[in-house]
Amino acid sequence: MRVLVVEDEPDLLASLMQALREDGYAVDGAADGEEGLFKAEQFDYDTILLDYMLPKLDGGELLRRLRKSRQTPVLMLTARDAVRDRVTALDSGADDYLVKPFDLDELLARIRALIRRSARRGDTRIDIGDVAIDTAARVVSKEGETVALTAREYALVEYLAVHAGTVISRTQLYEHLFDENDATLSNLLDVHVSNIRRKLGASFITTRRGHGYCIEANP
Numbered sequence: 001m002r003v004l005v006v007e008d009e010p011d012l013l014a015s016l017m018q019a020l021r022e023d024g025y026a027v028d029g030a031a032d033g034e035e036g037l038f039k040a041e042q043f044d045y046d047t048i049l050l051d052y053m054l055p056k057l058d059g060g061e062l063l064r065r066l067r068k069s070r071q072t073p074v075l076m077l078t079a080r081d082a083v084r085d086r087v088t089a090l091d092s093g094a095d096d097y098l099v100k101p102f103d104l105d106e107l108l109a110r111i112r113a114l115i116r117r118s119a120r121r122g123d124t125r126i127d128i129g130d131v132a133i134d135t136a137a138r139v140v141s142k143e144g145e146t147v148a149l150t151a152r153e154y155a156l157v158e159y160l161a162v163h164a165g166t167v168i169s170r171t172q173l174y175e176h177l178f179d180e181n182d183a184t185l186s187n188l189l190d191v192h193v194s195n196i197r198r199k200l201g202a203s204f205i206t207t208r209r210g211h212g213y214c215i216e217a218n219p
């Protein structure tokens with residue numbers, strides 16, 4: 001899953017990006033509203049974390065413009081006591097908001113909830129045959145036994161499992177699993193896929209030649 005953080009406070013931007021990376025997300029950052037809108041329109045992010053008070057273009061206006069072309073889930077960050085900002089945020093098309101200063105665990109939980117909602121999944125657990133994916137704990141188990149996956153392998157399994165039954169192109173996977181600073185070696189996806197097959201079973205991920213990868217909903 002790939003997240004965009006739009007925040008003009010440099011320390012907060014850096015710490016949010018680091019926390020999200022540690023939680024397994026691919027993360028891009030933007031330091032003002034114009035850069036944020038440019039990136040938000042360019043990539044199909046899974047969630048955008050959007051500060052309300054931003055230079056060049058405030059969060060409300062950024063969101064109003066973005067909503068003309070994209071329905072990306074947006075979590076707005078607003079200042080304490082700024083009721084008007086929260087009203088504007090929701091009326092501009094924000095899916096949720098959080099008041100600064102916020103608790104990091106709550107922020108991460110709200111992002112997971114937004115991603116689940118946009119995938120129309122109420123449940124945090126996804127079952128694929130004998131493999132279970134707990135998207136809240138970010139743990140994968142097979143026949144009840146926890147399987148050790150790297151952060152990137154987990155991200156790949158989760159993305160394909162959320163879209164089970166759909167063929168996902170390599171381009172789409174690169175866009176959702178890697179951020180703009182990742183070196184995209186062309187064979188990297190194949191390496192991750194073969195490692196996942198070794199851990200979860202050869203048939204867990206199907207290769208559709210020329211199209212991409214797929215996890216069958218009911219293998």
Ligand code: CA
Nearest residue numbers: 008051053054
């Ligand atoms: Ca700000």
